[in-house]
Amino acid sequence: MDDVIPEEEVPPWTQQITVRGLAVSVLLGVVFSIITHKLSLSIGVVPSLNVAAGLLGFLLVKSWMALVAKLGLVTKPFTQQENTVIQTCVVACYGIAVSGGFSTYLFGMSSRTFQVIGPGSPGNSAQDVKDPKLGWMTSFVLTCSFVGIFALVPLRKVMVIDYKLTYPSGTATAMLISSFHSNAGAHEARKQVACLGKSFAGSFAWSFLKWLVSGGTGSNCGFEHFPTLGLKAYANTFYFDFSATFVGTGMLCPSIVNFSALAGAILSWAILWPLIGARAGDWYPAGLEPTNFKGLYGYKVFIAIALILGDGLYNLLKIAVISLRAAMIHKAGGDDATVVPLLDLDRDKLTETFTMEGVPMWIAATGYVLLSLLSVLHIPTIIPALRWYHVLVCYLVAPVFGFCNAYGAGLTDWNLASSYGKMGLFVFGAWVGSSGGGVMAGLGACGLVVSIASNAADLMQDLKTGYLTQSSPRSMFVSQLLGTLLGCFIAPLTFWMFWKAFPDVGLPDGEYKAPTAIAYRQIAILGVQGLAALPAHCLEFCIAFFALALLLNAGRDCFSWRWLPIPVAMAIPFYIGAYFAVDMVVGSLVMILWERLRGKDEASAYGAAVASGLICGDGLWTIPSAVVALLKIKPPMCMTFLPTAT
Template identity: 55%
Template sequence: MKLNLTTGIIPSLNVSAGLLGFFFVKTWTKFLEKTGWLKQPFTRQENTVIQTCVVASSGIAFSGGFGSYLFGMSSVVANQETNFTDALNVKNPQPAWMIGFLFVVSFIGLFSVVPLRKIMIIDFRLTYPSGTATAHLINSFHTPEGAKVAKKQVKTLGKFFSFSFLWGFFQWFFTAGNNCGFTAFPTFGLQAFNKSFYFDFSATFVGVGMICPHIINVSVLVGSILSWGIMWPLIGNKAGVWYSASLPSSSLSGLQGYKVFISIAMILGDGLYNFVKVLSRTIISLSQEIRIKRKDVLPVADQNLPASPLPSYDDERRTKLFLKDQIPIWFALGGYVTIAILAIIIVPLFFPPLKWYYILVIYIVAPVLAFCNAYGCGLTDWSLASTYGTLAIFTIGAWAGASNGGVLAGLAACGVMMNIVSTASDLSQDFKTGYLTLASPRSMFVSQVIGTAMGCLISPCVFWIFYKAFPDLGLPGSQYPAPYATVFRSMAMLGVEGFSSLPSHCLQFCYGFFFASILINAIRDSVGKKWAQYFPLPMAMAIPFYIGSYFGIDMCVGSLILFVWQKLNRAKADAFGPAVASGLICGDGIWTLPSSVLALAKVNPPICMKFLDSATNARVDAFLLGS
């Protein structure tokens, strides 16, 4: 949730969940064995089920839209612009309706992909890289040598968890005011600080930088330099010419509009390119599979075709177990229809502009899109849930219209669509993990359902703590700016009122960056893997356009630490890097809870550490002496 509300970059935490699941339950079962209360060993299936449940629960923090479409409905985000601030287009967060909404829309994606699991895993043998990597990790834990390594990894995670938590606690003492503390340390000087170039000592972002590939971190830095180092200072000089100089800093009709809409253009360009690429690969791969299946049923073998390799004993055993524990088709179809009917009835009660027939149309096309996302994720490890959500924003928002709450309808439709396609790809990843760890598919499905139900309760409550503890949540320049909430609402406004709301020359910039995003992706795919690593990722470049550069510098520090570590000892860095990163992320994230409780209790930090230039400091000293 903290990552969701700061940058929106959320790395995969499957490894952390698998590692901690192994450690805690292994410790518990050893204790029970000593007491004589437990005779059964801790198995790979149990480890897989725990990991699936935890990831499904935490995944709701993303698909639930607390940092994007759901918070984008609030008056905090809406009031940053003068348009669409009426009651029809605004809905403020409340735990009751958020929990109810998530329970209605979060489970249907699970039922949409269950009938297709055999096709995905057995027939097409899709790789699902994240699911496969998690399975190999869990399998390695349950060997004597792997258990020893896992024990060391958990110790490493615990050390850096403690360090990160205590570092967050230490920093809190110096934050008694705006722009106070280590998070406002002018690392490269005050002028660079004013352009958001500084290291803010965030253990979370350093950890994220260690998990994310190097190209993502470099892409964020390139986007930071291009936007905050070059573009925004130049466009800022046009105040009074291209836009009114008297506009508030948060107005989308001023400089803020360029920041938001140019980043949207890059995100849409990247999303469109990857959508077309994954969809085309899906269609080509499907057609090839169908042709192969047709040839397989011919009574006479084609002598010109190479003989397909015989499945190994392990593959035969996995397939037998995967097909033995069936989830009935009638159960999946019945569950989908039942939940769809409930959603058609209940969701319009939460969002009156989202009419029942809009939801009906979404649920008619959703299984196809869920299949495409799950299949594409199996090929590329890339979930396009946000892209499908954007598609719903524009189509449903334009259909509803400006006078009928089109902005709120588009954002709510985005939530319905994102939950379907996101949970479908997540469950497919988990089915692949279960297939490789010999876990029962039925247990995987039940674990996903339980984890999703936990997430529907836990995530709104955690978000509510942030919402009540930090009054400036969602405001630009605050500790938790929730950048994607503004981006998603701006998309909804764009879909309803078109390009008329953009400031001067913003549309031309949007066109340029939209096509540049497509071109960069096309070049990356055409030059091969060797040279593709030298081209930035447009989606990663777009994120600092709106937020700032500070987190990109933190992530590059994390990337540099991992890079040097890999040069010194590659095997150790690969084994313990994820544990160090997970400890940094989790410790800093957990500190957010006690800091929120302190804020709710009106307990303020005792010290404000702030940095001033010498001239300002002299004026402050003179003022204090005079008083």
């Protein structure tokens, strides 16, 4: 693999950031932000798109160079360093759509989430409402999204070189980019790009066809409501809804994640909810609205929250133990058991490039202090319940969370920013109390912690990619800042498109349910009100499923029972439905069949390209569908299914 390291001189960091690279980053940042919103608002699961960003960046720049060459113009060579910078900028941009809370803590503040939970629900106060507005959302993410980048820049050498943390996603992306720019990988890259283009075109055309037959008022029209497993199964949300996005997501996610979601769907919609539903009139009043938290819906949400919290707590403790053990080994001068020689590269050459052009300590320290001061002054004007001293405490403890999250991501590839955020949600919500707007304070503090912890882990992941592709840390730092700046405008704008174009965003019966926003607001209410919000016998179920999450994780880690389901993946269909799990399992089955028929190497080489095309094509269709929705243009046909008797 020596051809991964380019023989020519590595360009200086100023030449690694180009105008064409920034133009490609803006385009891909818009597309990926739309995809992120579409996934997070519909099912709450967003797979890693780092590989897709590297692949599409390569495709667009190479297409541009081919066009320029046909016009007889000369252009600069496309290096793997420029490709890495594009990937970093795109990931930082769409990362704001994830960490910005547009489907979680920020949306949890909205009146739609307030109405879904119910104005009469204990702790759900009308004073704790703040509807999305383009101005304050942009201001919020601009204020808090850069702090995590400055917090851990001084530790880049410690994390990447001294501790030799693997950062699996960053390493895989580096390998992909390096293969594109090697002589041996150029032909393979062209075939991957061709696969992506075909699946993209097919996915976009299929989305258009689905739109054509989804018209009608008050009826379940279109392929999204196709009772593929029968009408009775459809009534319990078991059906394949022909979503290219969910199938592509299933192809990208590990099979255990998809089958865990299916296991959760079977446990909840096939077993648990019918049993609890039979207790209507006994455990809870009969005849309630489907979204009333005093009825069955309350069990769905709170049991899912118990699974999520159990999984998050276990993994936080697990990462803390692993990190402490690794730190003790490093202190004793021993070898780190987690270090695996994944790449046969000239590490001295990589280290020299990585340490030659760094970011001065004074810049990182000054940036962190000034940005923290700006947040202390400005955040309380956006969320008055969150006082200046609350924000100050967040920024005093958040770097610790950022380090722990970045270290854990380097060891396990898990970004646990949401788990750290939920800790802040509980602590600050209880601190402020219900009378002082504790729900809003908890949600706001959650956002500050999530932004720092998530951005710190993303930065180190990208620095690992830069280290392995001989990209300058300075160019990586600047591209991270530029991508974050782009994301602070693109993410709110693309979310605003969903909010304005689709009136059912946040409603349980709509396509974009924003399920995690409901969970975040309910966690905030629990933190402020305690257990008063739980329906009858729900606490016992919550304790049981919290313990189940701990036991499943312990079984996977202590006994290597990798076939046990992942609790957080199980929890998602509990209150969303089983349909998306069916789609994602189809994605896994496609990959398994591909491996059996054509070999594992071909499936791994082209599966990500096909999946990326499926997701991007369906995601890009969101733009024209939003435009026609704003223009009040409705689909011309309705395809629906009814029982024979009807």
